[in-house]
Amino acid sequence: MTQKATLSGVxxxxxxxxxxxxxxxxWFREFGITKITVSSLTAAKYFAQDGWNDITVAFPVNxxxxxxxxELASEVRIGLLVEHSEVVMKLNQExxxxxxxxxxxxxxxxxxxxxxxEMPEIIQLTSLIEKSPLMTLKGLITHAGQTYGxxxxxxxxxxxxxxxxxxxxxxxxxxxxxxSLILSYGDTPSCSxxxxxxxxxxxxPGNFIFYDLMQLIAGTCNFSQIGGIVVxxxxxxxxxRNQTVIYGxxxxxxxxxxxxxxxxxxGQLVELDTNGWHQPIPDAWLVSLSQEHGxxxxxxxxxxxxxxxxxxxxxxxxxxxxANLLQGYEMTDGEKGDYLTxx
Amino acid sequence: MTQKATLSGVxxxxxxxxxxxxxxxxWFREFGITKITVSSLTAAKYFAQDGWNDITVAFPVNxxxxxxxxELASEVRIGLLVEHSEVVMKLNQExxxxxxxxxxxxxxxxxxxxxxxEMPEIIQLTSLIEKSPLMTLKGLITHAGQTYGxxxxxxxxxxxxxxxxxxxxxxxxxxxxxxSLILSYGDTPSCSxxxxxxxxxxxxPGNFIFYDLMQLIAGTCNFSQIGGIVVxxxxxxxxxRNQTVIYGxxxxxxxxxxxxxxxxxxGQLVELDTNGWHQPIPDAWLVSLSQEHGxxxxxxxxxxxxxxxxxxxxxxxxxxxxANLLQGYEMTDGEKGDYLTxx
Numbered sequence: 178m179t180q181k182a183t184l185s186g187v188x189x190x191x192x193x194x195x196x197x198x199x200x201x202x203x204w205f206r207e208f209g210i211t212k213i214t215v216s217s218l219t220a221a222k223y224f225a226q227d228g229w230n231d232i233t234v235a236f237p238v239n240x241x242x243x244x245x246x247x248e249l250a251s252e253v254r255i256g257l258l259v260e261h262s263e264v265v266m267k268l269n270q271e272x273x274x275x276x277x278x279x280x281x282x283x284x285x286x287x288x289x290x291x292x293x294x295e296m297p298e299i300i301q302l303t304s305l306i307e308k309s310p311l312m313t314l315k316g317l318i319t320h321a322g323q324t325y326g327x328x329x330x331x332x333x334x335x336x337x338x339x340x341x342x343x344x345x346x347x348x349x350x351x352x353x354x355x356x357s358l359i360l361s362y363g364d365t366p367s368c369s370x371x372x373x374x375x376x377x378x379x380x381x382p383g384n385f386i387f388y389d390l391m392q393l394i395a396g397t398c399n400f401s402q403i404g405g406i407v408v409x410x411x412x413x414x415x416x417x418r419n420q421t422v423i424y425g426x427x428x429x430x431x432x433x434x435x436x437x438x439x440x441x442x443x444g445q446l447v448e449l450d451t452n453g454w455h456q457p458i459p460d461a462w463l464v465s466l467s468q469e470h471g472x473x474x475x476x477x478x479x480x481x482x483x484x485x486x487x488x489x490x491x492x493x494x495x496x497x498x499x500a501n502l503l504q505g506y507e508m509t510d511g512e513k514g515d516y517l518t519x520x
Numbered sequence: 521m522t523q524k525a526t527l528s529g530v531x532x533x534x535x536x537x538x539x540x541x542x543x544x545x546x547w548f549r550e551f552g553i554t555k556i557t558v559s560s561l562t563a564a565k566y567f568a569q570d571g572w573n574d575i576t577v578a579f580p581v582n583x584x585x586x587x588x589x590x591e592l593a594s595e596v597r598i599g600l601l602v603e604h605s606e607v608v609m610k611l612n613q614e615x616x617x618x619x620x621x622x623x624x625x626x627x628x629x630x631x632x633x634x635x636x637x638e639m640p641e642i643i644q645l646t647s648l649i650e651k652s653p654l655m656t657l658k659g660l661i662t663h664a665g666q667t668y669g670x671x672x673x674x675x676x677x678x679x680x681x682x683x684x685x686x687x688x689x690x691x692x693x694x695x696x697x698x699x700s701l702i703l704s705y706g707d708t709p710s711c712s713x714x715x716x717x718x719x720x721x722x723x724x725p726g727n728f729i730f731y732d733l734m735q736l737i738a739g740t741c742n743f744s745q746i747g748g749i750v751v752x753x754x755x756x757x758x759x760x761r762n763q764t765v766i767y768g769x770x771x772x773x774x775x776x777x778x779x780x781x782x783x784x785x786x787g788q789l790v791e792l793d794t795n796g797w798h799q800p801i802p803d804a805w806l807v808s809l810s811q812e813h814g815x816x817x818x819x820x821x822x823x824x825x826x827x828x829x830x831x832x833x834x835x836x837x838x839x840x841x842x843a844n845l846l847q848g849y850e851m852t853d854g855e856k857g858d859y860l861t862x863x
Contacts, residue, residue: 470632498771
């Protein structure tokens with residue numbers, strides 16, 4: 178990803194919301210990364226304490242956290258996302274230190290942000306921000322999350338083109354006020370599948386650090402790129418219904434699922450030995466989760482080899498949510514890794 | 521629930537897996553409760569440190585935790601669930617202190633346990649347990665989790681009757697070996713809707729401490745019995761699509777959903793003021809969750825009154841998973857409550 182960003186001449190500001198780990202964050206430093214993205218002020222504080230000092234918080238400003246915003250802004254360079262003039266006015270009153278500001282643009286995902294049909298609001302925002310002594314308008318930012326619903330590489334790439342098109346159109350319509358603004362673009366599917374980034378200035382993928390079953394099945398990654406699995410003990414076997422019960426439930430995997438052939442799938446079994454994990458095992462799926470229990474359904478010859486007390490490996494559907502639940506990592510060599518402390 | 525258990529002459533051994541809180545556990549002491557159920561050895565240890573000394577771990581024995589089992593068994597009375605003779609044989613080799621044993625019976629949920637068609641295995645288990653010097657066979661235990669899929673009180677009550685029927689039939693078929701065994705029965709829907717418990721000796725409901733939207737819509741509880749909501753800041757409003765973005769996502773609520781009129785529902789908005797929360801607001805639903813974002817969809821007049829910086833209250837779909845994610849409580853009077861430390 179670093180190479181691709183360099184070749185395209187864009188800033189690579191990886192999103193740390195998937196791993197939320199200081200240990201993994203340090204791997205990025207080895208690739209020359211100095212700017213990062215996080216999804217909460219708590220995470221910004223966590224990474225700031227480890228020496229990261231240029232952090233974009235890619236979530237709409239939560240006015241109830243103004244104290245934490247000021248605390249962080251006094252120590253590091255913080256980028257905030259805004260989309261409401263009332264939020265900008267309130268920030269203007271309460272800020273005590275300088276911050277970078279990005280206007281959130283909705284390029285089709287319709288979760289947050291202002292769209293092309295809301296140019297008057299965008300223009301009003303730029304002028305409010307420009308008047309504020311402590312806010313520097315840095316850019317326009319978007320997350321084209323609709324790529325997660327695209328089920329082909331072509332569709333993802335087409336969303337990338339239309340979304341970056343919207344960003345450029347907004348910038349153009351801002352005229353002189355838009356000239357110096359950078360265009361920041363997120364999402365792992367786009368950043369994985371697009372070979373050359375043009376028309377944008379910054380990319381912020383996050384999930385690609387681990388990928389997961391969702392990305393694998395969507396064709397965004399291949400199996401060898403998957404960077405994390407969940408290791409679970411077998412606690413019961415039921416060969417008569419081709420099922421095994423594992424100690425791995427909703428509080429470990431999350432209830433995120435994929436719909437495959439009319440079934441809900443929460444993970445896929447992989448080969449696991451003392452050297453780590455290998456190929457996925459065909460037709461061996463985690464098909465049900467309750468609080469602590471997971472039900473693994475697999476062909477007869479797979480189930481017959483599982484016994485209570487053994488451990489198995491499962492690729493989770495959505496690594497961001499699974500990492501958040503497990504709150505830590507173990508490398509295949511036994512080294513432990515941290516996960517963000519606090520919510 | 522305590523009154524109902526007393527009137528029926530059954531042991532009330534509440535499941536603490538929903539709240540996982542020492543503070544809330546102490547409320548049960550005021551009702552004379554001395555025996556509890558938990559879903560992990562970690563939880564057993566957590567509650568043992570607060571003086572609970574008769575704890576059933578209602579999850580199949582995880583042989584990889586034998587050290588923790590011995591540690592707990594040296595300090596308190598621990599009940600373990602078994603369903604495999606190989607697990608019993610391994611326990612027999614490794615146990616250093618006495619434990620109570622319950623055989624897990626599958627009365628129709630088909631998650632764990634042995635069914636009526638597996639009497640030879642059940643008989644083999646009883647004889648293995650009886651021969652073990654440190655294991656005392658205490659009873660037959662079931663969780664009729666299929667009541668969660670029943671969509672009427674009649675159906676829940678009918679499952680209760682068939683499930684307790686299976687328990688009694690297994691006991692009878694065990695003959696002399698079954699005579700002294702207690703029959704332990706779980707699940708909040710049954711224990712909420714059945715007025716008088718007959719044919720069983722112990723109940724283990726857990727979710728009823730908070731209930732949630734799932735139970736409300738299933739008719740297991742009424743709104744005034746709901747004991748916990750999630751309080752979230754508003755971070756963006758989009759009146760043009762009747763939506764508000766809240767700081768409350770999958771890492772706060774969990775991805776558990778209800779299918780209502782073809783939509784996925786992750787929570788319902790309630791009236792909230794400084795005195796706590798009141799009535800649910802009609803047609804005001806949490807309709808989408810990503811990692812930190814929640815999308816609330818509501819009628820025009822509701823959305824018009826929401827502004828960034830305000831806080832709102834949402835009844836979660838599944839309180840067990842939401843409590844697990846939020847890792848703590850705040851009472852309406854401001855008092856804080858703990859949640860289990862560790863996974």
